[in-house]
Amino acid sequence: MRLRSLKLLAYFFMTLFISLSVTNTLIFYYLKNLADDILYEQAYTQYMAYIISNGAYRGDQNFTISEKYTDKYLSYVFRDPSSPERFIYVKVKPDYERKFVRDPFKVILMSQFVTVFLILLVYQFIIEDSLNKIEKQEEWTKSLVASVAHKFGNFLSVQKVNLALLKVRVKDEDILRRLERSLSRVEKDMNLILHVLREERQMKMEWLRVDNIILETIKEFEEELSNKRLFLGLKEVYIYGDESDIRDIFYNIISNGVRYSKSFFHIKVCKSNEAVNFVFRNDIGFNERKGLGVGSILLEQIVKRQGGTIRISIKNHYAILLKLKGR
Secondary structure: OHHHHHHHHHHHHHHHHHHHHHHHHHHHHHHHHHHHHHHHHHHHHHHHHHHHOOOOOOEOOOEEEEOOOOOOOEEEEEEEOOEEEEEEEEEEOHHHHHHHOHHHHHHHHHHHHHHHHHHHHHHHHHHHHHHHHHHHHHHHHHHHHHHHHHHHHHHHHHHHHHHHHHHHHOOOHHHHHHHHHHHHHHHHHHHHHHHHOOOHHHOOEEEEEHHHHHHHHHHOOHHHHOOOEEEEEOOOOEEEEEHHHHHHHHHHHHHHHHHHOOOEEEEEEEEEOOEEEEEEEEOOOHHHHHHHHHHHHHHHHHHHHOOOEEEEEEOOOEEEEEEEEEO
16 A cells, blocks of 8 residues: 555656646746846846947946957847947846846745645645545455355355255255255355455466366356357367466356357357467347446456456457466
8 A cells, every 4th residue: 555655656746747847947938038138128228328428338236338248248249339340248247147037947946846845745645544545445345245255154054054954855956956056156156256355465376277167167057058059169278377266257257158148158269479368259138238247347356366358349249358378
């Protein structure tokens, strides 16, 4: 959380720095032109005083007038009316030049520095406060979900015990299989939520043969697929990831793909450079598409954590395009 705060502060500072740099450049250019115009008018006034006095006037505390040029001072050049070949140099004293250009700009820079410093302090306070609130909210959410999951896990454990007792007394294996499959699916749906909350350090990264994982997952939906066409374009491929996350990813995609399809479900695997691409396609209805929002968000988080990408394409059919690290 501290790193996020520093990153936000750095982005804000860079944005402010670039904005002020552009602004200061424009201000300096404007002040320089304004100062040049004012100094020229004053130098011209000094020149006219020199002409009227027939050369007796030699300037004041801010300007000096001479017939010789010196490169140490900012000078304005005028022709001598009595001798067009001669030039009159009205020189601006350095202290007076600084008064018009450098000193105002220093004041602007100092005021901006103080302003930026105060803005950064306020911004840091606001960001720290906001991130602390977000962190507390996240912790509260994780605790709530973990608590609910724990109670739900206890409930599932009791139901599994009840199912074991039913197997002794009930002879209808079809009903028992349905109950067992339903409990298994509910447990896996809950695992998807729990695994999103896991920290990355809790993951065990390894090479996994994913075509076997897909086939194992499909077996859980044999009943739903009995009246639908299943197209499999699988090959032996390996991906690098955490097995729990990878199984959650494929279970979520396949379960939704089978559940909401009308007549077919298609899985295709393609290998590319250091990646494996998966295409899941079906003829999902428009109304069913609206119910995939929350599951898609959770799934996207897990895919991102595994260094992959996922996107949805809706044209003639509904397709999910999944890309994971491979070899």
